[in-house]
Amino acid sequence: MGQGQRELTSVSSPHAATLGIDADFPGGNVRVEQIIADTVYFGPDLRDTSGEWFYWNFRALSSIPKTWYFKATKSNLMTGLGAAYSLDGGETWHWLDRNDHLSDRLFSFTFDRADQAVRFSMGMPYTQRDLARFLTGFQGDHRIALDELCISERGRSVEKLAIGSRSASPSYNVLVTARAHACEMMGNYVMEGMISALLSETPEMKALAEQVSFWFIPFLDKDGVEDGDQGKNRIPRDHNRDYSGESIYASTRSLREQVPKWVGYVPWVGIDLHNPWIKGENNEWIYFVGNANPAISSEQERLVEILAKGHRGPMKFTENEGFLPFGVAWNTGSNYDQGASFGQWAAGFHGRGLKMVTTLEFPYALNHGQMVTTEGAHAFGVDLMYALGEYLDIGK
The missing domain is CATH 2.60.40.3120 (Immunoglobulin-like)
Known part of the structure; x- marks a missing residue:
């Protein structure tokens, strides 16, 4: 509450x-x-x-x-x-x-x-009740497994959805997380779109689900989401600065323990869903946040290019404004003084299995002047999943 x-x-x-x-x-x-x-x-x-x-x-x-x-x-x-x-x-x-x-x-x-x-x-809130409502549409669907990442500090289940390949050696593993900052609800509507696309049974998505194993973590800061916290800039540090030293939150600690075991020697991709500041420049269009590692940044730009050329939904997305390189605007090293982010942690696996990690910033209300809606965010998630399939060269 x-x-x-x-x-x-x-x-x-x-x-x-x-x-x-x-x-x-x-x-x-x-x-x-x-x-x-x-x-x-x-x-x-x-x-x-x-x-x-x-x-x-x-x-x-x-x-x-x-x-x-x-x-x-x-x-x-x-x-x-x-x-x-x-x-x-x-x-x-x-x-x-x-x-x-x-x-x-x-x-x-x-x-x-x-x-x-x-x-x-100030936005369009999304809590566990909304996730449960969404998942009723897939009740009895053997392709989706509702599991548990961990138990939160306040005794809540932190959900983990496993979808896709059950093979011991899939072509790729893909990890998608949301709500590292509790208030950033629009990422969940994007995640819904990604999941809906993956389970849609189109030829492209059927191939993707057969060859790639997915983990979706809808609420990394589950207590913050349910309690109505800001989550961002939480004292002493928030969940997306909890990847330095010993993690203080059960969810980030569990992620750091479980992901390396899950991916093993299989190449993997990480996508962290966020929302930016409430309005203004760099906050009213969809974009990906460039990684400090040039090799990872190059992979991110490939995904951005594919998405910009192939997106079909109503939400405008441009290659030029769809990518914020490291070192530009707020995306600098000083932004991470409080601790390492998910993207920085995952980047440490580059050369050891990680193909690409990226952060998506999806705006709360306006995108290139367009009104953002839950339906629009969902549709963008669909576009993102199709772009991901093309990026991984699966389902063509």
Whole structure:
């Protein structure tokens, strides 16, 4: 359950119009400063986060039909499209109408019936409940095995999905991870697309599934996802800086122990799914993060070229802006002072089985001016899986 401020209720008029705010559900996060008249002043609960970050996800319950206003107490807490909302308890999400996105810190919403509950967030949250719903579509499918990477610090199962070749010596092993930073939910929708493509039984995907063994780790920071943490810049270090020395988290420790045994002498690929900063330059288009190792970087660029030329889904992806070389913008050595990332750890296996490792940054709301949706992220995951098959020279 979310660990933020649980409930704050305001009486807005003598007629007792009230608005209740809480984050008491998986992935919930909010800090309400105050409610004055018809306006809620809110921000994220940063609890164990160093510095500022932007994830929030709360529920509002209006006692009567009424327009309420929600004002972020700091800048950079809403995307270029403002806020997202859900009318069905977080199962489906939509971006607010442009008329309700009043400024980069203010949005409104009109509740159209008494006791209506609406969820609001800076993105489109995804928790274990969403994964379970997705997997019901593959219930009884022998091609997908739901396993466990480890048990988290708070006693939760960290899922591991095994799909593809069951051979002791497949052509490749591919590891796909998400939510090293708990707030970065859009990567899960991309992962859903990758899995759906792999199990689609098209000739290309059937060949890929027969020849390649896949591990998917949907929630590396499982506790952070369910508790509604930022995850990014967690004190003393976050999960994607936990690959130096002895890992302090069970999931990264288990990954470091299990992956070398799993891949053995088979060549392998690692793909780590992330979301960037909330908006602005280098944050509103899809791109891969270049590795410091030139040989790995060259392999990444091959994948980017294939994807740019062959993608069929609605999400625009360009070869030029689809790759951020090491040493450019934020992608420098100083970004990893807190500890080694997944990509740095995996790169240590180059020359010892690793073919390529890469990080994908998929934006929260805008991609080259396009509206990002869960369906669009899913479609991009499909494109990515087809590009991966071509990159590995399988299924042609």
